[in-house]
Amino acid sequence: MRVTNNMLVMNFMNDYNNNLETMQKDQNMLSTGKRINKPSDDPVAVANSLRIRMDMARNDAYTKNVDDAKSWLDLTDSALGQMGDLIQRTRELAVQGSNGTLTQADMQNIAEEIGQLKSQMIQVGNTQYNGRYIFAGFKTTTQPFTDTSNSYSGDSSAIQFEVGAGGSKIAVNVTGDKVFDVSGGSSQLLDMMDKLKTALTAGDHLSVSNMLYNIDKEMENVLAIRADAGAKSNRIDLTKNRLQSDNYNFTTLLSKNEDADMAQVITNLQMDENVYRASLAAGAKIIQPSLIDFLR
Template sequence: MMGRITQNMLNTQMLRNLGSNLTRMSTMQEQLSTNRRINRPSDDPVGLSFAMRYRSELSANEQHQENVDSATSWLEFTDTMLDQAGKVFNRIRELSVQGANGSNSKDAMNAIKSEIDQLYSQLVTIGNTDFNGKRIFNGQKTDVKPYEEATAEEAETDDAPIKFDIGFGTTLAVNITGSKVFGEKDATDNAFALLKELSTNLDANDHTAISNMLGRLDSRIGTFLEVRADIGAKLNRIELAQDRLKDSEMNLTTLQTKVEDADVAEVITNLKTSENVYQSSLSVGANLIKPSLIDFLR
């Protein structure tokens, strides 16, 4: 059996409805001022959890892009240094062929020796190159100069990789050790040892010995070219990773916008509707309350 509806019940319900309408309008006005659909956890708990996840992934993506930029700079600088080393190796090869020619005079051999000695020093300088204060050819011992002028052929460079996170679960070692570029200690094709031996043979005017060295020199140049190719492959991989990260950033930003941002046109429409409803409620409420006041006065 339904209970009797009193005037007080009608008034209470009317005030409750007006309050709810005001709350809705306040929420929509806040959305318009912030241009955000979610301004506090209570607005959409589920949506907020998605938004927080997207923000976290965007933050990680930004860090990966910074890592990609750093890795690219390191690899490009290394490639520049290897290009310089490549020119030195090519010149050494040319001079070695000239030195193997038995028709050279002693003065010509001395001139070749002088240039070979200069190229040795140039290779040592390249081997000690630093990028932003870090030696690029000495593994993780970036604060240690790997080569000394007098004993470069005896150096043993650190072979620990320097890795960058360039994606979710993806790392890339960007450094090339000096031993791969210039040869291992005691190796028959160690560039520094070859140059010292070549200088000695030029000084001794030993054309045969110089000719016999060409195979070992070619071995070093061949290994060096493989190292340069590896750098090129890593740069290509970095470029692909960069493209993927940019695509991910765009997708994540779109998803975040759909969850967090307010649809301004929809909010304005709903706000106008709520304002009309509120004004109508006030008019109806005034008419509802008036008779009760008259009755009370009587």
């Protein structure tokens, strides 16, 4: 086989370009910190990275849902706590009003405060989260209670947030028909407040005393609902901890799959640079002789 000067030059240029490309890959890994900068670098690793990133994206979506659910439940707990305080104050006033030694003026003053407590209860029942009424069921844009009626305008539907793989969901809302003990289209809690105010205004101490049982029943109802909301909040906290742990694991896997070993990269770069310089020196000796040099 006849070896020409052109063949030597071409072979040298091919080897030179290969060495330069190898060194460029090392420099890219050094500058980016990633061993994969394009799919052809490692197709299998790229496929694994895509799957991991999809899992991380889903995990981020679940985390956002969990944060939203936690905020909703925290506001619900706060509202139920206010409801409990209002009912407790109502009971205290009812105990005072059942005392037969009070004057009619005293009874009237208590009746006026009962009216104010009812208005505050309705206001709590219309609590909103991010522009949505939290006690209205699916009818989140409809005000569930008004000052002119003891009826409930929401529904009994549960609002569920997806918080995990496999369709894992949790109901975050408490409906007003349960909190305000709605029966027959009317709130038993608000009706009781009206009856209590009427009895106080009339100076009917016995009727006021008889209403203490109903007040206690309404208090127990609110406490039970608040306990259930608290259990959901605890579950949300556990779910968030799990999602944070999953996110850490996904990040670790992605790092192992994509990140370059910087010590190894620096070593390889130094070796490839030495090879590159050696190829340049060898090429200079190969290309230098020509027919002109022999004719001198």
